[in-house]
Amino acid sequence: METRELTCIRCPIGCHITVELDNGEVKSISGNSCPRGEEYAASEVTHPERIVTSLVTLEGGERPVVSVKTAGNVPKEKMMDVVGALKEVSARAPVNIGDVIVKDIAGTGVDIVATSAVPAK
Numbered sequence: 461m462e463t464r465e466l467t468c469i470r471c472p473i474g475c476h477i478t479v480e481l482d483n484g485e486v487k488s489i490s491g492n493s494c495p496r497g498e499e500y501a502a503s504e505v506t507h508p509e510r511i512v513t514s515l516v517t518l519e520g521g522e523r524p525v526v527s528v529k530t531a532g533n534v535p536k537e538k539m540m541d542v543v544g545a546l547k548e549v550s551a552r553a554p555v556n557i558g559d560v561i562v563k564d565i566a567g568t569g570v571d572i573v574a575t576s577a578v579p580a581k
């Protein structure tokens with residue numbers, strides 16, 4: 461039996477969660493205050509995923525960059541691929557919040573969307 465101690469990152473409360481595993485299979489989850497914590501803990505010990513946030517170069521805008529994030533979680537092991545792919549990307553102003561900047565970033569099936577608005581110069 462293996463015990464993993466986690467801090468839930470699904471909300472600012474940060475519940476301390478204990479997961480008991482047997483041969484990689486989740487046997488029990490405790491310490492979470494809501495179902496989101498249980499979902500997070502189960503995913504974290506079997507297939508961890510994250511939202512990636514970054515900046516993308518912007519042409520013709522009032523600012524030279526625009527903030528972006530993945531529209532959903534990507535596998536943790538693909539995070540550096542996503543960050544690397546974003547270094548090669550540039551967008552064109554104007555950009556609005558929620559605009560898709562890159563489709564299917566790094567083959568993850570997840571889009572990159574703008575998290576701020578930047579008007580054209």
Ligand code: SF4
Pocket residue numbers: 468469470471472473474475491492493494495496497498
């Ligand atoms: S278990 Fe629920 S209440 Fe606790 S940190 Fe996670 S989301 Fe927040």
